[in-house]
Amino acid sequence: xxxxxxxxxxxxxxxxxxxxxxxxxxxxxxxxxxxxxxxxxxxxxxxxxxxxxxxxxxxxxxxxxxxxxxxxxxxxxxxxxxxxxxxxxxxxxxxxxxxxxxxxxxxxxxxxxxxxxxxxxxxxxxxxxxxxxxxxxxxxxxxxxxxxxxxxxxxxxxxxxxxxxxxxxxxxxxxxxxxxxxxxxxxxxxxxxxxxxxxxxxxxxxxxxxxxxxxxxxxxxxxxxxxxxxxxxxxxxxxxxxxxxxxxxxxxxxxxxxxxxxxxxxxxxxxxxxxxxxxxxxxxxxxxxxxxxxxxxxxxxxxxxxxxxxxxxxxxxxxxxxxxxxxxxxxxxxxxxxxxxxxxxxxxxxxxxxxxxxxxxxxxxxxxxxxxxxxxxxxxxxxxxxxxxxxxxxxxxxxxxxxxxxxxx
Ligand code: SAH
Ligand code: SF4
Numbered sequence: 180x181x182x183x184x185x186x187x188x189x190x191x192x193x194x195x196x197x198x199x200x201x202x203x204x205x206x207x208x209x210x211x212x213x214x215x216x217x218x219x220x221x222x223x224x225x226x227x228x229x230x231x232x233x234x235x236x237x238x239x240x241x242x243x244x245x246x247x248x249x250x251x252x253x254x255x256x257x258x259x260x261x262x263x264x265x266x267x268x269x270x271x272x273x274x275x276x277x278x279x280x281x282x283x284x285x286x287x288x289x290x291x292x293x294x295x296x297x298x299x300x301x302x303x304x305x306x307x308x309x310x311x312x313x314x315x316x317x318x319x320x321x322x323x324x325x326x327x328x329x330x331x332x333x334x335x336x337x338x339x340x341x342x343x344x345x346x347x348x349x350x351x352x353x354x355x356x357x358x359x360x361x362x363x364x365x366x367x368x369x370x371x372x373x374x375x376x377x378x379x380x381x382x383x384x385x386x387x388x389x390x391x392x393x394x395x396x397x398x399x400x401x402x403x404x405x406x407x408x409x410x411x412x413x414x415x416x417x418x419x420x421x422x423x424x425x426x427x428x429x430x431x432x433x434x435x436x437x438x439x440x441x442x443x444x445x446x447x448x449x450x451x452x453x454x455x456x457x458x459x460x461x462x463x464x465x466x467x468x469x470x471x472x473x474x475x476x477x478x479x480x481x482x483x484x485x486x487x488x489x490x491x492x493x494x495x496x497x498x499x500x501x502x503x504x505x506x507x508x509x510x511x512x513x514x515x516x517x518x519x520x521x522x523x524x525x526x527x528x529x530x531x532x533x534x535x536x537x538x539x540x541x542x543x544x545x546x547x548x549x550x551x552x553x554x555x556x557x558x559x560x561x562x563x564x565x566x567x568x569x570x571x572x573x574x575x576x577x578x579x580x581x582x583x584x585x586x587x588x
Pocket of ligand 2: 321322323324327328329330392393394395428448
């Protein structure tokens, strides 16, 4: 059972609606100052105003220049005449029976407003002590992992830094995470974690961000980097880098720069321990096979027992779930500070794979645990609204009722 809400008014109220103006969301501080310089401010004032805007946009979540009370009225109007603080439009917002929440967001093309808009999905997963936002980096994906629904959708385009941040800002707004915000009361559980920081008190709905939505984040490196640097900026959204995880299927050349330049936690979609099988499941393996991938992991900047790499391993019946696979997994990861995340396969219409049985998953987890790895089995969340790992695809709304019911069952 899920509830679909009609949120057109809420979403559209947040949009300035002006076409053709430059968005300030997603600009680095120097770029923000430069944009202000371009409308006539001298360098010193541009820098000062950039700091004020930064605070309004990211810390207070304001989308209307008129509300920026420490900026003179005349200049607020100049800002509104030249710029916008756009957020995505909410096409649908669904709440799963387990409290998981999924948005279908729509973005206009940032460069050419006449291009057709694109749609992506963002998922919020509340747990007792944390709330995780699963963010998309691309519309579709260029890669074709055989067990992933997103992989069946061709890449439409990369999301801009502003669009990646727009997902976080809109989710924070809907979950009442900005100062003065109101928590939703529609049945979606929102945790009240303690000590998670933030100037709005000691609780936030969104405590963690994972780049595990649609797309391969390391194939949109510059925009993902910029968005995550802004999300972790202390004067803004202020998410600790240790609470941001970037998941990659294994774009080896970008792994070291990601650690050095972004400094977030790393997750690797491993899924197989032999090259012949990984070539089939995660075809990027043909380009960067296991040996090179694991070398890049060993060299990940900042890696330590306190900052481990998460290895994701989807449990596919009779494909990668034998005792021998588990033992080989342990052998491969020897010496890497690692966590192993066993993900029960989430089915989607048309897939040829099945999820391993729970006894098989338990046995696999036992072998991995016995070797000293924490290996939580990730409980599938939000399957009834198609929000679980690997199920995201913007066309899901157009699936037949029969297919949807089969999945909810
Ligand atoms: N493109 C990136 C991040 C997005 S996918 C990556 O591949 O890492 C997030 C995670 O869900 C990845 O580990 C992915 O392999 C996994 N996944 C994809 N399809 C799945 C499915 N049907 N069931 C369970 N996990 C899946
Ligand atoms: Fe793309 Fe990740 Fe899906 Fe592979 S698992 S197709 S990289 S989104």
